[in-house]
Amino acid sequence: MVACLVGYPLPDRPEPIDPAQMPPMFVPLQELENLAPGTWYVNVLATYPGHRGRGHGTRLLGLAEELAAAAGSEGLSIIVSDANAGARRLYGRCGYRLAAERAMVKDGWANAGVDWLLLLKPRPALGEATSSHASSQAYRLKRLSFMDSGTGLSAGLWMTCNVRTQSG
Numbered sequence: 001m002v003a004c005l006v007g008y009p010l011p012d013r014p015e016p017i018d019p020a021q022m023p024p025m026f027v028p029l030q031e032l033e034n035l036a037p038g039t040w041y042v043n044v045l046a047t048y049p050g051h052r053g054r055g056h057g058t059r060l061l062g063l064a065e066e067l068a069a070a071a072g073s074e075g076l077s078i079i080v081s082d083a084n085a086g087a088r089r090l091y092g093r094c095g096y097r098l099a100a101e102r103a104m105v106k107d108g109w110a111n112a113g114v115d116w117l118l119l120l121k122p123r124p125a126l127g128e129a130t131s132s133h134a135s136s137q138a139y140r141l142k143r144l145s146f147m148d149s150g151t152g153l154s155a156g157l158w159m160t161c162n163v164r165t166q167s168g
Contacts, residue, residue, distance in 0.1 A: 028102035036077035040068035081113035
């Protein structure tokens, strides 16, 4: 596996937060999620360091747009640390914009960030390509194949949104 995407549609009406039932470090994250009802939430977008800068994240965000459209979501949402400059650049290039922020509660967790940032992207109209969607045409809901030019590894993506390295 060189990269992965995990996401899901957020409910149109979020459940109220009960801070007594939730660890304090998760409360600001849940508050931000609750500000994006009806969106398709990108929970995890990750690429192994040696494979970054090769378009995997952009292509997976394009797939997220397809999944959002298939789910009938209003748009897309993602939460990122203010210290994750590389991810923030990627999301900005793909059309995500800052909607809200909350202070991190670290409870001993080591992280360079100070705030969590909620980024939103409206879902494009049917047939309208966006930069991340246009560059992700090799990604399909059933299966994707592409070759990493740096390593020669081919990768596949299944509807589970797992990208797995395959031989040959």
